[in-house]
């Protein structure tokens with residue numbers, strides 16, 4: 001018998017006037033020891049199943065149909081006491097944000113003890129048990145760790161602690177909701193392997209929720225692709241990735257760039273996934289508005305889930321016609337100039353970490369003698385794990401940090417520690433696009449005022465009309481509609497915010513953009529649009545860019561050259577294609593090996609921690 | 610745009626606004642509203658009870674005090690002093706405190722350290738003692754009451770606002786503004802101040818209530834305006850002798866203070882709730 005049997009599960013947002021389905025008729029079975037992946041973009045409803053099981057549905061949402069059987073018991077209708085005794089014990093969770101899942105004011109030990117008590121393993125000797133669990137997830141010196149606070153650990157370590165806690169009760173079912181999204185690729189590879197290891201030890205079944213189809217294909221037995229609350233496709237992982245039956249699965253796969261293989265364009269899904277309201281009004285296939293294969297039938301009749309091969313179902317009138325969906329050709333290789341835009345020589349930055357009145361200070365070298373050049377109309381990628389000095393590099397280049405030594409020339413002009421005039425000039429020539437648009441956009445300014453913010457100071461005052469024109473141009477350049485000018489950032493989607501962020505930086509037509517992780521945390525279709533936008537803007541405006549990212553595939557798609565950073569040092573640099581196809585430095589090799597490729601049984605080289 | 614005026618829908622804000630507006634009208638139109646001259650003594654009508662008690666007289670709706678002065682008129686004129694102190698004192702404390710808070714929170718480092726230490730030292734004196742010491746040093750008089758309030762209470766603004774400024778100053782849009790060429794002054798006024806303004810308004814409103822109480826205390830001990838100008842604290846002090854025979858003379862000014870402070874507090878509280886939630890919503894959305 002299946003451990004988890006989900007039958008026609010429907011979760012809806014109910015109000016007095018309407019019922020809107022967030023998940024419709026979800027059906028799947030999970031056997032002990034197996035892993036099922038739930039894949040989809042945000043808004044597809046992939047987190048709802050975990051929330052339903054945990055009874056953590058957002059306010060207004062409720063199960064309105066179907067059954068959810070755990071080992072034959074109905075999880076929806078079960079008495080609250082019974083559910084409480086199952087949760088945390090037989091059913092465990094690993095959250096997305098490890099840091100926010102741990103209480104910052106309690107030590108790891110205190111929290112572990114509380115959890116052990118909850119699962120009935122508290123009492124004398126809890127320390128030994130906790131240490132043993134931490135040891136099992138390969139954390140060194142587990143006893144010392146018990147006395148530390150969460151903020152003293154890295155994200156990866158916190159996630160290990162949470163995994164140790166989750167497996168302390170030897171659960172039969174584990175729900176992992178995007179457990180690696182906030183982590184680096186190499187850490188992701190280790191965490192994923194660890195979950196697999198623990199799963200094998202205890203025979204645990206795992207529901208793995210992720211937006212990354214390749215990662216799911218790599219680690220899951222079965223994969224469910226969700227679109228707008230409905231199962232688009234459900235089948236064995238390799239089949240689904242290699243030979244998808246549903247157009248959406250194919251589009252998802254083609255929307256993200258690869259780290260290997262021939263260069264190709266990204267498949268652009270038009271528009272956005274319909275929201276809950278729009279779904280309720282749709283008559284035909286939910287994907288019809290964006291599907292490349294849609295025809296009249298699709299718009300009027302909804303396809304049911306049909307078995308297309310043993311153990312493989314798809315909800316599409318044209319299953320297996322996906323061969324016809326091909327990616328656009330690779331973007332043309334842009335002509336690069338030879339003019340040196342930015343030149344760094346021996347650029348270093350160290351921070352004083354431990355200052356003592358007597359006996360000097362200890363230094364942390366965040367950036368060690370970096371040498372590189374960015375040429376005209378060239379996109380240069382910077383890759384490395386968090387803590388590799390990527391962000392320090394960005395902050396030093398833009399002038400938020402003063403380098404400890406070295407020289408930095410912008411268009412042949414020295415820009416370190418210079419007078420006000422040079423600073424103004426530098427700010428006109430070089431701009432940064434910050435990582436988190438949430439924090440980078442003033443919530444109290446309207447979009448129009450944000451994008452033209454740079455014109456408030458410096459240069460001659462513009463007339464209201466000229467300003468209007470500039471705002472209009474910037475919005476249309478970045479693919480935003482004109483009405484956006486009057487909106488506040490909180491009224492925009494994540495992708496739109498990032499466009500506003502870019503528009504603001506481009507306002508005074510800089511020669512160089514510094515972009516810090518601007519494409520991460522976006523849905524794949526939004527990410528594809530953003531990457532193409534950057535390429536188009538380069539063609540139109542002709543700027544260079546230093547593109548900092550942890551996503552190697554994106555860097556390969558976008559950048560002409562790449563710098564690989566590790567521990568504050570540039571360990572390898574060169575043409576992107578050359579570096580990625582024939583990496584010289586072991587660190588580059590291990591980074592490339594950690595990228596999920598959609599093939600099962602990953603043999604990832606261990607990175608030196 | 611509609612949500613901009615959301616705060617008008619809060620019951621607290623409405624209540625507070627009604628009370629405060631009433632007070633302002635009283636103060637502005639005092640000569641028209643008061644039935645009698647507040648300083649005129651009528652020795653034939655000493656300790657006349659208010660109209661709702663037996664023996665009341667419509668010539669003195671709230672009765673008279675031991676010198677035969679009209680209590681209602683004195684209350685109405687007293688609101689002028691109370692409001693002057695509330696507005697000037699709170700405004701002054703706010704300006705001083707918030708300027709220092711913005712400087713400390715924005716620049717951080719040693720600037721923040723110095724301002725932080727000064728605030729700490731200031732706060733180590735009990736506020737009542739500090740204001741009394743100041744009054745003794747400065748001497749009596751309305752300006753000095755206001756000055757004392759400013760000098761004592763700027764720390765409230767500084768301490769609370771500083772941490773708010775710090776949070777906002779960490780945001781990337783503040784760094785972005787600097788990198789777009791904004792000066793420090795412009796960055797603070799255009800990017801940070803709009804974010805701290807709701808808190809500022811709220812604190813200001815609460816501080817006005819505090820200022821009214823402080824003025825009452827100081828005029829009670831004769832440190833505020835001279836005896837010829839009616840003030841609520843003074844009325845309480847004058848009424849002590851007749852507390853048993855004519856309790857209304859004591860109770861009415863206390864009630865006036867109470868209603869005023871209540872009005873400012875409920876306004877401040879209402880603003881805090883409405884403005885704050887609006888902020889956190891936009892911030893999180």
Ligand code: SF4
Pocket residue numbers: 246247248285286287288289291292293294295298303315316317318319
């Ligand atoms: S049913 Fe039609 S619209 Fe829906 S996915 Fe299949 S081809 Fe596309």
